Amino acid sequence: MDPTEHVPEQAGTVIVGAGIVGCNLAYQLTQLGREDVVVVDQGPMPTTGGSSTHAPGIMFQTAEPKELSQFADYSRRLYSDLEGADGQQAYNEVGGIEVARTEERMDFLQRRVEHAKAWGIDDPQLLSPEEVTEHLPLVDDEQILGGYYSPTDGQVSGVVACDALAREAIDRGATFVPHTRTEDVETADGEVQSVITERGAIECDDVVIATNIWARQLGEKLGVHLPVAPVEHQYTMTESLPELEESAVDITDHPLFENYENVSGEKAKRLLVGPDRPILRDQDNAMYFRTHGDAYGIGSYNHEPIVPDPQDLGGNDPDGEQGSVHEFTEQHMNTATHPDRPDKAPRQASDELLPATDGANLDFKYNGMFSESPNGLPILGPVEQYDGLWTATAIWVTHAGGAARALAQWMETGVPKLDGEPMDLAHCDVNRFDDHEGSWDFTRDIGAEEYRIVYNVMHPKWVWTENQRDVRRTPMYHSHKELDAELWAEAGWEEPQWFESNADLVETYEDQIPDRDEWTGTYWSPIEGAEALNVRENVGLHDMTSFNKIEVVGSDAGAFVQRLCTNDMDLAVGDVKYTLMCNEAGGVRADITVTRTDEDRYLLLTTGREVGNNHVAWVRAHSPDDVVVNDVTSSLAAMVCTGPNARKVLSEVTDVDLSDEAFPFFSSQEFFVKNVPVRALRVSYAGELGWELYTPSEYGERLWEYLLDAGEAYGLRPYGNGALNALRIEKGFRLWGQDLHTEHDPYEAGLGWAVDLDTDFIGKDALSDSVAAVADGGAPSQQVACLTLDDESETILPHRPVFAPDGDEALGYVHSAEYGYSVGACVAYTYLPPAYAEPGTEVEILYEGDRYDATVREEPLA
Structure with a gap:
């Protein structure tokens, strides 16, 4: 690449950070025709000294979040088309294998296959222990039960990719400015004006914060509290191993070697060498492995979380010290410190799985940093507070190509797209966070929690149980506690999922509530079903303050x-x-x-x-x-009283005429419930007769109590989010972010x-x-379809592939699913090619290794 030391006075777009994200974004913006793109970085280029410089570059594409798999798949294809400075393809498509040491992990690997099929990842496979060793002969097959193989996984050097991306961006007019620290972003009247660097200001229209572990510092200068936590993990490289001697490579003649060595030292001799066999994950021990010529690289998340304060990170020193690398902590490799893995040190786990590393010296060792967000997803998009301010942070090498493409489309067209199709980024949007999430206390603790679970087997309904709970309480919180509510954290709100006080209802409705298997029934209670059925038969009260x-x-x-x-x-x-x-x-x-x-x-x-x-x-x-x-949101308490007896309950506490003639569907009135002022809307997300009630927050608890007391004679029970999801899915009401979003x-x-x-x-x-x-004879590529499982005793969870009977290619995936207690079947919503979305069509859903027969139904079902 050909960077310049000259800081231009003006630019259309300034990208702060020339790591893998910044280089990808410059490449994408210039490819879309954007001119005047300037990329500034505090370090040298392409080895800036950030996470992209020390990252081993492994790329496992399959993840449960669809966004991450889509980003990774695009990145793989992009990196495969890049030519490195040595004239070779930048991407090493050697395949990737995740192994299981437990039955629980084997079940997880089956889910890997299903998510890969749902998201379109090529040729996912489950392997026997012997098949794993056919690809990776140094693995001890007696230590494992099997593996998940993704043939198109692989590795890309962050430095090689950054150089290749930057060279092409420069050829299209971009300017890269190294050795230049960004000190601030100047704004006026809510708009970006310029980027202030240590060597002068650059007037501009758009600024993108693409500094990953340093993103929080720059955001704080603007009053934008980005919840980005830098976290440390360990990476080491063994001495030369006799078992790999045929793979020895001298990389010192690589065009980027001298630059790399100046920043990273001698370990550049290993980091710059690509693997020649599949990359490997041992997630049961939170470790990963790849070869560097005749040495093995060992990465470990298998230690207690280490979350440095961003204010203490500093930058990249002139003497070559990387700000993103801390000194290796020996105890975290040789002692079991991970809170969920107290019985085995990382080095022991490595030597068991790869006996060739047993006793080998670790020549290069460091604690490298990357960034975590509160939900483990990137932080992307236009920052609400300032026109022209964008973020692209908490992104790994694996996902950077796809994330940058989607963001570039967003910046150019107003709509995130990937491969020409709209992509929903609601769960990656920088504006998704609530005020408390910007605090360093919250960011630190949840960043540590996300680090802790990064390789754990996590249930899709899991929420953290200890750190940063009881942050937001609805006015009805104490009443919920008195009724033994199972409270889950939703955007910081403590929200009931079900009420243990309703356990007596289970006996009443037990013949309509099928049991669930261990995985599907985790974070579920039959009380959810009983609450839903009570709403349909009598009346329920739901706290919806968090909407x-x-x-x-x-x-x-x-x-x-x-x-x-x-x-x-x-x-x-x-x-x-x-x-x-x-x-x-x-x-x-x-x-x-x-x-x-x-x-x-x-x-x-x-x-x-x-x-x-x-x-x-x-x-x-x-x-x-x-x-x-x-x-x-916070100034109004909200609740809904719904069910056949809702009118009777409300009539006990107000003199307002609640008849259909006086208070029709989709109308609103203001009145008093006893002495509490309310605005009532004649609507109900449960689909029954009902009223949503809004009142200033200080009245919320009293209003809730009035309704509970008035409803006792009519069978009123409070109900939680579990019942609400069952009620709404039976009625065909969409849930934005699950079965409805910007891709539709x-x-x-x-x-x-x-x-x-x-x-x-x-x-x-x-x-x-x-x-x-459509009027001209065209047809949409997809159409919503309501499915029910043919086996009325079974329940599935979302994000699993849907097939034609005996088909091998996924037609779509399950967006949302819940048992419909009133209809007596599990209901799933998906989007299918129109020919398969017709009611009566038979399909199959792959779930936990089995194919479930399902049928497309007319909606709504209830």
Whole structure:
């Protein structure tokens, strides 16, 4: 590459950080035609001294989060097309093998196969111990029960890839400026103005923070509290091993060697050598392995979390010290310090699995850093507080190519895309976080927790149980505790999943609640089913305070709401309407209910959990100057009273006429429940007769108590999120972030009835084109499908592949699934090619190694 020491005075886009993320982003932006891209870094180039410099570059593509697998698959293909400085392909496609030492891990590897098939990873395979050793002869097959093999996994050197990406970006006009520390970002009136470096300012329109472990420091200067935690893990390389002597390589003539050695020292002789056999993971011991010529590299997460304070990291010193590398801590390799693995030291585990390393010296040893986020996913996108400020952090080499492509598309078109198709990044969006998550206490503790579990067998419903709990309490929290609620953390809120006080209901409904196997029944209670059935038969009360609530106020509020929403939003005061918000490509950005509460005032109600803040940021980002957008989530307690007896319960505590004539569906009124002021909406996510009730937070607990007392005579019970999910899926109500998101347009999602093309809204042009294409004889590539398992006693979990009967190619995957207690079957939602989405079509779902027969049904089911 050909960097320059000259700091330009102006640029269209400045990327701070020239590691694997920054180089990928510069490559992608220039490929899309963006001019005036400048990349600045405190270190030399391409060996900046960040995580990309010390990372061994292993690339396992399969992960349960679809986003990570998509990013990794794209990265693999991109790196395979790159030519390194030595003229060789940058990517080493040697395959990857994950081994199991326990039956629990073998079950996990079966899930690996299923996720790979769901996400489109090529040719996933389960191997016997003997088949593992055919690929990796140095593995002791008596130590393992089998393995998962992904033939297209492999390795890429971060330094080689950075150099290749930067060279191509430079050829397309990008400028790379090394040895230049970024000190601040100057803003004015909520917009980026310039990047302040130690050698001068660069005026610009866009700034991207792509500094990974250093991202938090720069964000703090702007008052943007990025929850990025640097964490340490160990990497070592053995001395030359006789068993690998035929693989010895002299890399000192590589064009990048001198540059690499200047930053990394002698270990560059090993790090720059690619593997010649599959990379290896021993996740039962939180370790991974790859060859470096005639030596083995040993990576270990198998120690207690080490989370340095970002303020203590410093930069890359002129004498060659890497800011992303700390001194090797011997006790973490030779002593069992991991809280979940107290019985075996990492070195012992390594020597057992690879006897060739037993007794070998470790020539190069260091603690290398990478960054963690609270949910283990990247932090991407436009920062809500400042126009022109973007983030691309908490990203590994494995995922950097795909993440940068999606972000570049986002920056250029307003829509994240990969391989030309829209990609939903709700769970990666920088705006997903709540205020408490920006604190260093929270970031540190949850970063450590994410590090601890990185190689653990984790259930998809798992939530942390000790660190950073009881952060946000709804007004009904103490009542929930008195009723022995099973509380889970959702976006910091302590939310009931079920109530142990309802255990007596299980006997009443036990014949309608099938047992579940050990894995599917983890983090589940039959009480969920009993609560759901009680709602259908009697009445229930649910705390929905955590759902995001947005108030839009101003003389142009009505026009703005219409611009946001796909439906006709010409509402009278008191009207409620279900509608969608779409992005520019017509993907569903949110589904919401909108209530006109006054002439110039609207209340928007949308999904909570960890994606709800994305909707708040979206509304704010599009609001005109004369409209005020307030997040009123915390200021309003919310609950829903729903079920056949809901009207009877409410009639005990208010004199308001609740009849269908006086209080029709999709209408709103303000009144008192005894002495508590409420706004009531005649809607219910459970699908029964019901009212959502909103009141200032200080009244919430009293309102809850009034309703519990009034409902006792009518069979009212509180119910949790587990029952709510069963209730809503039976009724065909979508859950944004699971079975509805930006990869679907309203017509594909079966929600075309919520679109009025005679109005003007964001995404209308794209949706009009879709309608026109269908009118001309075209067909959507996918269509929502409601499935039920044919075996009424079985239940599955999401994210497993769907096949035609006896088919080998996945047609789609299960987006959400839950047992429908009223319909007597497990209900699953997926998106399939239209020919397979027709009711009555038979399909199969691969789950935990077995194929389950399922049938497409007319919706709603209940």
